[in-house]
Amino acid sequence: MTGAEMVVKTLEKNGVKVVFGYPGAANCPIIDKLSFSSIKHILTRNEQGAAHMASGYARVTKKAGVCTATSGPGATNLITGIATAYMDSVPMVALTGQVVSSLIGKDAFQEVDITGATLPFTKHSYLVKDGLEIPKVVNEAFHIANTGRPGPVLIDFPMDILKKEFDYPEEDGEVNIRGYKLIGKANESQVKKVAEAIKGAKKPVILAGGGIVISDAVNEFRKFVKETNIPVVSTMMGIGTLPTDSPRYYGMIGSHGVKRANMIFNRADLVIVMGSRLGDRTVANVKGLEQGNKLIHIDIDPAEIGKNTQPYIPVVGDIKDVLEQLMPQIIGFKADKQWIEEAEELRSRFTHKPFSDDNGYVNPKYFLNVLSEKTNSDVYLSTEVGQNQIWCANNFKFTSPRSLLTSGGFGTMGYGLPAAIGASVAAAGAKPVIAVMGDGSFQMDLPEMGTMMQWDIPVKMVLFQNHRLGMVHEHQFLLYKSNYQAVTIDGKPDFSMLAKAYGIDSGVVTENSGVEAAIDKMMAADGSYLLVVNVSPFEPTGDALNEATLPKKEDN
């Protein structure tokens, strides 16, 4: 069988159902053989879309999404999607075609060193030099992508190897990578220290990170919180670990978090970090954290511990295992009542003001509140990056993990729409998929509406339209003396007409009073739908508390 057939056979063995991709000469052998397999190939409009779709698909299925591109520009177009997956620890296998082996290094047509280019943001990568290695390499790639701290793996296949005939090896191999050790349970004595620190704490707080979601430890986590009653704040990737309306959940922390969460986090005498790398947008001043609090850092990746901050108790382990180890040791412990009262006092002091209700504009926070209610939050919701992302994170009432699909670490505009398409393929109708976008990010990947329609993949698109790159606009107000440069994104495309060109129905809503009906119509629509929501360019990103620092309309 040919190298390409071996690739496809091994993909099937690894349970792959869908490949998102774009053909070119070098990956054509794979595309060709996929057509004779049980695997569906979904043609995208840009390779970047393929990578983001694989990423959205993976976030829903918990298993590596697969994308393919040809050599050179096809491969480099994947890069943003691969880096996005890397930063959020999303499992992905990227298959790229490469020029024929004899031309490698000769600057051949459409040649690029893609394994070299992606080295800093892949978990691992391969350049296949021998066809007989294909099954082993593909098996290893899935194993690496899916296990431990997940991430993207790239395999580069020279075209001649894909076309050449080989005998499929009888033993296509148990995966055994001697330099790759899987991490499970934590050191028992460290866990004991954690239990003791919790019992001795007056004001403990848990920072819930995406690691809890990735490790499938949400049930254990919720049990732990119920037992201990410790207040929980989360990172963006940790949203959904507790339901938004859970009595012990106080919201997202960080530079775009909510004030009550940040205040509780800062007042704690013991911070228990679970599955978070404590990035700069989560904790800007790590030194303060080291000095002011006792910090427990639990993570599956040893390198995350001590990278950004030095914890008081480091714990290396899979959070699911660690929670199971910890649980019996804290039975009976309850967080101090006074501390809970303090946290509740902060909650009541820092709640939203009534939503603004201006003529011609919808308040996006109000919109997202209604959207949660109307859908029972039982949806997959993807976001782009910018104001729309923060509005969703802080205002949609997430109830389950994996329901927020967002580029948290890399902050990739153009991510949300294709990610929603990938999620919709994975969900296969089980839950509606909603893509929330701004007019900047929508225009980065809007041709993917074609993918949506060609393959009949329903996505409800919500476009917060303010003809601005809203977050940068706000940034320029705050830090550049309102010198608004390169943030008015106009040319006024009529997005409804654009949707119509693809055969997608749409609606427009310009007042809070119209929101309920508009959402009902969108959710009831058959298949994909675009809802254009007019929002004010001066709608602040943050919660009502920050309004004092934000511009008034007359400043425009």
Place this chain on the structure above:
Amino acid sequence: MERYTLSVLVENNPGVLSRVVGMFSRRGFNIHSLSVGTTQDPHISRITIEVNGDALIVEQVSKQLSKIMEVIKIKTLKDSDIVKRGLSLVKVKVTPKTRSEVIEITNVFRAKIVDISPNTLTIELTGHNKKLSAFIDLVEPYGIEEIACTGMTALERGTNTLRFDK
């Protein structure tokens, strides 16, 4: 800032070195010296890296290195526990008058003269960094034409080893 020596066993695959070195540049760590060679197992190479930094930085370096799939094992070695050697080739300017002086220094250091010309001596010297720099300091006044140095390589003293055993 102290100097640490990391001994790293890696798969003897193409591209391994760029993964290792790429990690250093990407994360802003500095390599003081580096040497690579095969081991008794032809599938495994040993990379010896000298790093300047404090203990926390070196711990991060080690953890980040171990995330590379093709890195099999790492050990951070203390100078007191190892024999560490590098090789320098030093081309020193000589005149008929100074030649014997340079030869004398060479002998004291148990170094070897490997090439000779009317105006130069090329000396091969192995040893710990301190020995190498002491030698260079001594011959400097005669005029150094050129120096080529390898990175340090090291093994633990006694029965301790860094091996991969299945």
